[in-house]
Structure formats: C-alpha cells, structure tokens
Amino acid sequence: MARIKTTKDESRKDVILTAAAESFRERGYKATSMRDLAEKVGIEAASLYNHIDSKSELLIDICFSITSLMNDFMTSVEESDQTSLQKVETILRFQIRQMVDNFDNNFVANREWNHLDEPELSEFRTQRHEYRKRMNHIITKGIADGEIKESINVPATVWLLLHAIYGIESWHRSKVRVDPAVLEENMITILIGGLKK
C-alpha cells in the first residue's frame, strides 16, 4: 500500500511537507503533534497516513532535501575556476539566500535534525561532516595561495562561517526587519573582510 501512494497524488504530500516544515520550525519537531499538522492541512490526523508513513518520514525528507541541495551546490563551486576566497564568498551568498528564501526547511535541517532516528541520524551527521571537510579544503587552499590570513584556525573558521549564517533563522522571525540584500552584503563585508589577508 505504501507502494501505491508514491504513484498517487504527490502534490498532496508536498502540501503536508510544507506545513510540517513550518510547524517544526515554529514549535519544534517533538512539540508538533500530527493533530496540529492535520489541522493546518485541513484534514483529520488519520488521513495524513494516506500520504505519509510516519511523522519521522517528514523530518527525514526535510533534512535530506537540504543536505542534497547544499552538496550539489558545493560540487558546482568546487568545479568552477574561482579563487578560493571567491569560492567561499559564493558559498556564503548561496547559503544566505537559501536561509532567506527557503527558511522553514533550512531551519528544521539546522536545528531539529537531532530528532532523526538511526540510521538517518548517522547518515545526516556524516553528510554534514563531509560538507565541512570540503569547506576546510577550500579555506586551506586560500591560505596556501596567500589570499586568506594564515593566522586562522581552519576548522574553527568553518564553524564560525556556517553558524553565523544559521543565525539568520532567528533574524527572520524577529521584529528586526532588515532587507535581505542588505543583510547579505553586510555578512559578506564582515566575514570576507575578516578572512582576507
């Protein structure tokens, strides 16, 4: 029966996924009940199970859609002919725009992934770790090429860059209204300015 579902109306599942991302972002994964979610979609809780197999499936779909988006973009940047510092800037700008345009999904992937069960939990951790290693590699190259300050600690710097961007989560839902373009330029000014030799 789970098999039939896939070929049936896929758009209904997308509606559920969108509602789930928003709910998980607002209240957290654990605090969101299937009854909350069903109400948001406009059906009864039991009816959700005609489109999905479980609550955890929703979290899995959200988290891994983000990791695959990030990994694909990283690959395209690695293959480009930009300098290392330009690559860092390109990645930061992409992530900032992602955080602004695809807010709920990114928030959930950044903050609620710890509610994944095994084996997805380990898989998610591995993917994040791989992503950071690729960032490390770019920055290490930038230092070797004399573009980036040699005094920095690479892993700590990757951590700083990534989490500075994750912070946009909270900005987004707050009362502080900053134009996304201004936000992006500001982050680039400070972070790239801080990295540059």
Place this chain on the structure above:
Amino acid sequence: MARIKTTKDESRKDVILTAAAESFRERGYKATSMRDLAEKVGIEAASLYNHIDSKSELLIDICFSITSLMNDFMTSVEESDQTSLQKVETILRFQIRQMVDNFDNNFVANREWNHLDEPELSEFRTQRHEYRKRMNHIITKGIADGEIKESINVPATVWLLLHAIYGIESWHRSKVRVDPAVLEENMITILIGGLKK
C-alpha cells in the same frame, strides 16, 4: 508547601537543574521526560516534585539565569572606560567563554527558550531585545567615533556577532576538537577584523 521547599535543601535542586540543563541540551526540552530526568538524578519521577513545582520551572530557571548573567556583564562593560570596539571585543570574549564553560545552560537558553510559556516567554523576548539594543548602541557609537566601518548595518551586525557565538554550541559537542583559547582568538580575529575600519 512550595514555601517550605525553598528553605529546605537547595543543593538538591541544583543537582536537578544541572541534570535538566544537560538533558534539555541533549534531547531538547519537549523530548526530555521527567522519568528520564529522574533516572539521571537517581530518584523516582514523583520524587522530583519534592524539589520543584513543574518541568517548566526548570526551563524558566535555566533561561533567566543566563539572561541575568549577560545583562549584568553588559552593564559592567557599559560603565567601563574602553573604546566602543574594545567593548565589543570584551563582550564577545565573555560570551565565547560562557559558551565554553557553561555550555548546557547557554545552549538551553539559546535554543530551547521558545518552549517557555507566557508570561515568561514574553519576558524572555523582551530581555533579549533589550540586550541587543545595548549592543546596537555600542556599535553605533563605534561608527560615529570612526573605529568601525560605516558601511555596516548595525542590527544585522549585532545579529551576526551573537549568532556566530551561539554556533559554539554545536562545535562543543562535535568531534572537531579545537582548544577553547584558539577558538576564542580565531573568532576575535575574524569578527573584530571584519568590523574594524
């Protein structure tokens, strides 16, 4: 009866608070049951209620102990005779050290406060907002004094600085082992370097 408790052994409550902070950090507030917590403390769930009134009280205590610590430190910095950029650096260093030394409580205050109920939820939001306004004020002064780049957007910058530091949360529990002192210098190098005119 709630009155007697306060005068009774306060240290037992501290043990519970410490265990709660660690559990809330690891699993999240909602996903931590009073039975989990009791087991960690080494008593039965029902016995917790001889020392506390409710689960929510634990979250309240953790969150507001952090806000009051931050606010007190901010006051001492404001009253000091440092330049604005020095003040920013002093505050960043304090927050970094807090995040390293008092990790569980800071994590919970940064990431789980949204599970507070009213009126504490509004009170917490107000306190955070006030804190950011004080940071805004210092940076605005730094720009006026010609110490800090005039091209930056002040609220977005405060957001960036604060969230770059909150990111230490994840660093702490990860496999990436960076010496706290190196981490601190690295963050200061990039962030203060990025701000400086």
Place this chain on the structure above:
DNA sequence: CCTACCGATCGGTAGG
C-alpha cells in the same frame, strides 16, 4: 478521507 479507537507515555498528584 473519515469515525472510532488502540497501547504507550506524558506531567503531575495522593498518601504514606
């Protein structure tokens, strides 16, 4: 997609 309902688990209380 709904009604009806399940077993499990939750925060918390009574009474000792």
Place this chain on the structure above:
DNA sequence: CCTACCGATCGGTAGG
C-alpha cells in the same frame, strides 16, 4: 523519597 495511579495526549491502525 517511594508506590500507585490519574487524566490527557501522543503516534498510529482498522475498517469503511
């Protein structure tokens, strides 16, 4: 500090 237990709510299923 424990045993025993409460009403509520949870994720999910049966059957239509």
